[in-house]
Amino acid sequence: xxxxxxxxxxxxxxxxxxxxxxxxxxxxxxxxxxxxxxxxxxxxxxxxxxxxxxxxxxxxxxxxxxxxxxxxxxxxxxxxxxxxxxxxxxxxxxxxxxxxxxxxxxxxxxxxxx
Amino acid sequence: xxxxxxxxxxxxxxxxxxxxxxxxxxxxxxxxxxxxxxxxxxxxxxxxxxxxxxxxxxxxxxxxxxxxxxxxxxxxxxxxxxxxxxxxxxxxxxxxxxxxxxxxxxxxxxx
Numbered sequence: 001x002x003x004x005x006x007x008x009x010x011x012x013x014x015x016x017x018x019x020x021x022x023x024x025x026x027x028x029x030x031x032x033x034x035x036x037x038x039x040x041x042x043x044x045x046x047x048x049x050x051x052x053x054x055x056x057x058x059x060x061x062x063x064x065x066x067x068x069x070x071x072x073x074x075x076x077x078x079x080x081x082x083x084x085x086x087x088x089x090x091x092x093x094x095x096x097x098x099x100x101x102x103x104x105x106x107x108x109x110x111x112x113x114x
Numbered sequence: 115x116x117x118x119x120x121x122x123x124x125x126x127x128x129x130x131x132x133x134x135x136x137x138x139x140x141x142x143x144x145x146x147x148x149x150x151x152x153x154x155x156x157x158x159x160x161x162x163x164x165x166x167x168x169x170x171x172x173x174x175x176x177x178x179x180x181x182x183x184x185x186x187x188x189x190x191x192x193x194x195x196x197x198x199x200x201x202x203x204x205x206x207x208x209x210x211x212x213x214x215x216x217x218x219x220x221x222x223x224x225x
Contacts, residue, residue: 004157031210033212033213035212040218041217041218042120042203042205042216042218043158043203043213043215044215045212045213045214048211048212055211056211056212091157091158093157095210097210101148101163101207102148102160102163103148103160103213104160105150105159105160106157107155107156107157108156108157
């Protein structure tokens with residue numbers, strides 16, 4: 001079946017603008033995770049959903065970052081008042097259920113803030 | 115502190131060699147230790163994973179060795195091929211929660 005998909009693959013925006021990044025998890029996967037990967041580093045956790053609710057949002061760096069998953073499938077990561085330091089690859093992963101542990105990643109969205 | 119330290123940062127081996135990548139963790143509550151392979155421009159792909167109740171796991175050419183008392187685990191790639199050239203990340207998690215990743219190892223396998 002299809003893997004995790006993310007759109008757009010690339011996003012270039014100007015400082016101060018608002019952006020939305022979308023993640024479509026593997027069908028039937030109830031757990032969804034967002035990570036951020038800066039150049040040359042490992043992914044860093046942002047937020048995790050089990051179903052529709054955010055089970056853990058401790059990785060969100062500040063209140064400019066917000067994510068939703070209203071129907072328990074597709075998720076959107078929203079970034080307000082973007083800053084140059086937000087430039088990174090934003091990765092989404094899904095898991096059949098959190099207790100299964102195995103997380104499968106999408107290709108990521110490369111965000112560039114000018 | 116939930117931290118995973120990975121070494122080396124980069125590694126060059128000849129085709130057929132056995133690169134070894136090491137990771138150390140601090141949080142004894144971690145109960146799942148996966149390795150991911152990432153090619154440029156792609157997302158990380160799950161290679162192999164281990165739980166702390168076993169000391170070794172082998173899948174194809176990839177082997178994880180796990181030392182619970184030392185809080186260390188390592189990835190061995192047997193008969194390495196140029197196609198294995200990629201960045202490898204170790205990670206750890208507790209109870210199905212978020213993954214904590216190491217800093218990555220850039221592997222180059224020379225023909």
